[in-house]
Amino acid sequence: MLERIRIVLIGTSHPGNIGGTARAMHNMGLSDLALVAPRCEPLTADTVSRASGADHIVHGAHTVETLEQAVGDCTLAVGASARSRTLPWPMITPRALGEQLPAELASPAARVALVFGREDSGLTNAELQRCHAHVHIPTNPDFSSLNLAAAVQVVAYECRQAWLGQQVASGPAEMPAAEPLASHRELEHYFAHLERTLVAIGFHDPATPRQLMARLRRFTLRARPERMELNILRGILTATEQQAERHK
Amino acid sequence: MLERIRIVLIGTSHPGNIGGTARAMHNMGLSDLALVAPRCEPLTADTVSRASGADHIVHGAHTVETLEQAVGDCTLAVGASARSRTLPWPMITPRALGEQLPAELASPAARVALVFGREDSGLTNAELQRCHAHVHIPTNPDFSSLNLAAAVQVVAYECRQAWLGQQVASGPAEMPAAEPLASHRELEHYFAHLERTLVAIGFHDPATPRQLMARLRRFTLRARPERMELNILRGILTATEQQAERHK
Numbered sequence: 001m002l003e004r005i006r007i008v009l010i011g012t013s014h015p016g017n018i019g020g021t022a023r024a025m026h027n028m029g030l031s032d033l034a035l036v037a038p039r040c041e042p043l044t045a046d047t048v049s050r051a052s053g054a055d056h057i058v059h060g061a062h063t064v065e066t067l068e069q070a071v072g073d074c075t076l077a078v079g080a081s082a083r084s085r086t087l088p089w090p091m092i093t094p095r096a097l098g099e100q101l102p103a104e105l106a107s108p109a110a111r112v113a114l115v116f117g118r119e120d121s122g123l124t125n126a127e128l129q130r131c132h133a134h135v136h137i138p139t140n141p142d143f144s145s146l147n148l149a150a151a152v153q154v155v156a157y158e159c160r161q162a163w164l165g166q167q168v169a170s171g172p173a174e175m176p177a178a179e180p181l182a183s184h185r186e187l188e189h190y191f192a193h194l195e196r197t198l199v200a201i202g203f204h205d206p207a208t209p210r211q212l213m214a215r216l217r218r219f220t221l222r223a224r225p226e227r228m229e230l231n232i233l234r235g236i237l238t239a240t241e242q243q244a245e246r247h248k
Numbered sequence: 249m250l251e252r253i254r255i256v257l258i259g260t261s262h263p264g265n266i267g268g269t270a271r272a273m274h275n276m277g278l279s280d281l282a283l284v285a286p287r288c289e290p291l292t293a294d295t296v297s298r299a300s301g302a303d304h305i306v307h308g309a310h311t312v313e314t315l316e317q318a319v320g321d322c323t324l325a326v327g328a329s330a331r332s333r334t335l336p337w338p339m340i341t342p343r344a345l346g347e348q349l350p351a352e353l354a355s356p357a358a359r360v361a362l363v364f365g366r367e368d369s370g371l372t373n374a375e376l377q378r379c380h381a382h383v384h385i386p387t388n389p390d391f392s393s394l395n396l397a398a399a400v401q402v403v404a405y406e407c408r409q410a411w412l413g414q415q416v417a418s419g420p421a422e423m424p425a426a427e428p429l430a431s432h433r434e435l436e437h438y439f440a441h442l443e444r445t446l447v448a449i450g451f452h453d454p455a456t457p458r459q460l461m462a463r464l465r466r467f468t469l470r471a472r473p474e475r476m477e478l479n480i481l482r483g484i485l486t487a488t489e490q491q492a493e494r495h496k
Contacts (some may be wrong), residue, residue, distance in 0.1 A: 001322075027391055028387065052393075095409065137405070140276060140277040145300075146275050146401075149400045150272055152400065164386055178454065200489075203372075203487040215477060225467060232463060232464065236451055243491040
């Protein structure tokens with residue numbers, strides 16, 4: 001699915017942002033980049049520095065003159081927009097966009113373009129009107145303009161989240177093998193040992209319990225102790241008892 | 249809620265990344281930045297350029313020497329981690345973290361630190377073990393290292409999403425009145441006391457630590473101790489120390 005999502009940058013001014021976009025894409029498993037009429041040399045030392053190992057994405061990018069050429073084969077084009085326009089357009093959040101992608105890309109022929117505009121002025125109305133929908137990243141209304149590569153990062157992140165969600169839904173979930181949890185019986189042995197020890201060191205008087213054991217139980221159970229952890233705690237109790245024992 | 253989320257950057261090398269972080273924070277409505285032992289001059293032309301109008305966040309940042317100083321007053325500290333460590337720690341996704349934040353920050357005294365490591369090597373194991381949980385941004389396994397500001401962007405975006413979701417849900421959120429949680433500083437005092445006590449009773453030899461303290465940290469932090477519970481545990485340690493003391 002991810003290989004059929006294309007990031008399209010229009011009229012980019014700063015090579016560093018192209019490099020940052022390439023890094024964000026590769027981090028999230030995207031690889032298809034198109035540059036429309038860039039206003040800078042796409043491949044500079046800045047590009048390579050910000051790409052930080054993902055500059056092959058820039059090498060493999062298609063540079064074209066018009067948006068049409070960049071998205072012609074796409075079945076869905078979504079334009080990033082910071083502000084609502086004079087003519088309201090279907091507007092979606094990055095999350096809703098991500099959630100829509102698996103269905104959108106179900107057919108092997110389907111292809112999605114995510115279109116990002118100029119650092120200073122975004123996409124023109126004409127460009128936005130060539131998109132099926134507009135994606136708006138929710139931001140602080142007092143400071144709404146994201147860095148270009150940061151905007152790509154957020155949208156690409158939502159693409160990957162949606163793709164991962166699909167993997168989990170369809171494949172056998174591979175959970176990391178956790179340590180075995182302590183059984184109820186082991187926990188009760190621990191609490192009995194704990195209470196004996198607290199009495200031995202003079203911290204606890206069962207005649208005036210003041211909810212002490214209840215509080216310690218609640219704390220311990222909340223952590224869902226593993227068997228190995230309980231063994232450590234019991235080892236500490238034994239060492240503590242030996243100290244108390246020596247006074248008798 | 250957002251004003252009680254602190255971004256903590258440890259050992260940052262590139263001023264541009266500090267600027268990019270400030271921009272990402274301001275875009276998402278975060279404002280509290282702490283810099284721990286930066287390995288560069290935080291405020292340079294690069295910072296201001298990448299901050300792109302958000303450099304007041306860097307001017308207002310607290311620069312400190314240690315992680316302790318940066319997160320001492322926080323009730324939850326979450327460290328960004330790219331890889332799983334030798335000792336597995338509670339690991340959450342940025343989305344799950346965001347979803348947890350409204351409840352986490354329901355009490356006005358609550359404060360959350362989101363801790364990000366060095367560009368080249370991330371957070372150390374010691375730093376990660378001072379965090380309640382680790383947040384891992386799902387990435388392409390072949391290219392998993394995000395740019396620092398991009399990582400902050402993704403996590404800050406999820407913070408804002410969660411905050412917006414809460415606004416929509418609206419209504420006076422009636423949270424059950426919980427006991428106040430222990431702060432990071434209180435927890436660290438407890439761990440120091442615990443280690444002294446384990447040495448005193450002969451259970452722990454710092455020369456051959458065998459991950460003992462790491463395991464006890466992980467167990468304790470998982471339970472999210474309340475201040476009152478920590479007071480009980482420290483009382484037990486004091487009583488234990490008195491037993492050990494009498495043999496000297």
